[in-house]
Amino acid sequence: MSGPLNVPAAALEDWLRERYFQAETDISSSGVHNYTLGDLRALDPGLRDGELDALMFRDGPALGAERLRAAVAARVHPGPGQVVMTTHGSSEALFLALNALVRPGDEVVVPDPAYHSLSALAASVGAVLRPWPLRPENGFVPDLADLRAVLSARTRLVVVNFPHNPTGACVDPAGRTELLELVEASGATLLWDGALTDLVYDHPPLPDPSRDIGRCLSFGTLSKAYGLPGLRVGWCVLPAELAPGLVRMRDYLTLSLSPLTELLAAVAVEHADTLIAPRLAGARRGRDLLLEWARRTDGAVECPVPRGGVTAFPRFRGVTDTTELCERLLARHGVLAVPGSCFGHPDRMRIGFSCPEGDLLRGLEAISEELAGPPSRGEAG
Structure with a gap:
């Protein structure tokens, strides 16, 4: 059922809402294993020497605290004429951008499958x-011929997220160049969801597209690669002339971020490599474990290789809808995974592989057990 803003229910959030807090073993997450406040405080002497105690809880600037914006700019290296705006996660940035830029009847290109915010908000x-x-059938590898086929003179926005959630698909550097050229030639504006930018395995992270094209808004977050989802901090890099429109809408929503979360976020971004590198190394090991497990199933689990991100989207042979399987995993084993129906592919499952190694192995073993011996007729769960 749609709400007052005509937004459909978010199937992924509906699935996770209660189950997330019931699970003992979480192999559902699209972000890396989380960090603690103590981990952040260890990175910055100021957080240990009274800076937190001296923090004044006043409202912040509409575009965000200068220290955090500067840290993001130093990390992202935006193109000329672009500014950084910090937001309540990248979800707020996407909401503000889509509401500011889209008018009824505009055509918006979105990946399929897609994370719900990218399509439903538009x-x-x-x-x-x-x-x-x-x-x-192509392992979800992005085919730019398919993108070319859906672009038209009426295309207002092209929304992409590479690396892709839930499949882990990604364009390579040459594919990025071709994608930007296609969008620019179409006259559309690019919305580049870079939540997983730093989590790639086959090439360096893709540069922010604002370096190469002007009609571009890019989004980032601390929730995925940084392991800090609870801070609820993200950002948008956008042309300076569009910033007043997003701020105007924000005046009716959140006004600004908390100075506490912006301070902690600034420390995180200033020490990004220290936070990301060990989690990426762990995710690489987790990806290897997951792919090896899938290979050992003799075709029962068909798993496209994730080129980025920390989720895989395998298909389960002979299973038309994995929802019941995911329910059994939670009820019988305390294991949380996401059925593919949340992304329009019910024969698949989203499995996160950046959790602690022991959790991943327990989760995969539970899946193997359920595939080998499903409950008999009438069994609970």
Whole structure:
């Protein structure tokens, strides 16, 4: 059922809402294993020497605290004419951008499958969605010919997220160049969700597209690669002339971020490599474990290789809908995974592989046990 803003229910959030707090073993997450406040305080002497105690809880600037914005700019290296705006996670940035830029009837290209915010928010403001299919028969590898086919003179925005959630698909550097050229030639504006930018395995992280094209907004967050989802801090890099429109809408929503979360976020971004590098190394090991496990199933689990991010999107042979399997995993083993129905592919499951290694192994073993011996007729769960 749609709400007052005509936003459909977010199937992924509905699935996780209660189950997330019931699970003993979490192999559902699209972000790396989380850090603690103590981990952050260890990075910055100021946080240990009274800076937190001296913090004044006043409202912050509409575009965000200068220290955090400067840290993001130093990390992202935006192009000329671009500014940084910090937000309540990248979800707020996406909401503000789509509401500021889209008018009813505008065509918006979105990947399919997609994280719900990328497609549903555009549809809620009256956009006509043009799906860019990432095809399972091709391992979800992005095909730019498919993108070219859905672009038109009426395309207002092209929304992408590479690395991709839930599949882990990614364009390579040459593919990024071709993608930017296609969007720029179309006259559309690019919305680049870079939540997983730093989590890649086959090439260096893709540069922020604002370095190469002007009609571009890019988004980042501490929730995925930084292991700090509870801070609820993200950002948007956008052309300076568009910033007043986003701020105007924000005046009716959140006004600004908390100075406490912006201080902690600034420390995190200033020490980004220290936080990301060990989690990326752990995710690489987790990816290897997951792919090896899938290979040992003799085709029962078909798993496209994730080129980025920390989730895989395997298909389960002979299972038309993994929802019941995911329910059994939680009820019988305390293991949380996400059924593919949350992304329009019910025969698949989203599995996160950046959790602690022991959790991943327990989760995969539980899946193997359920695939080998499903409960008999009438068994609970």
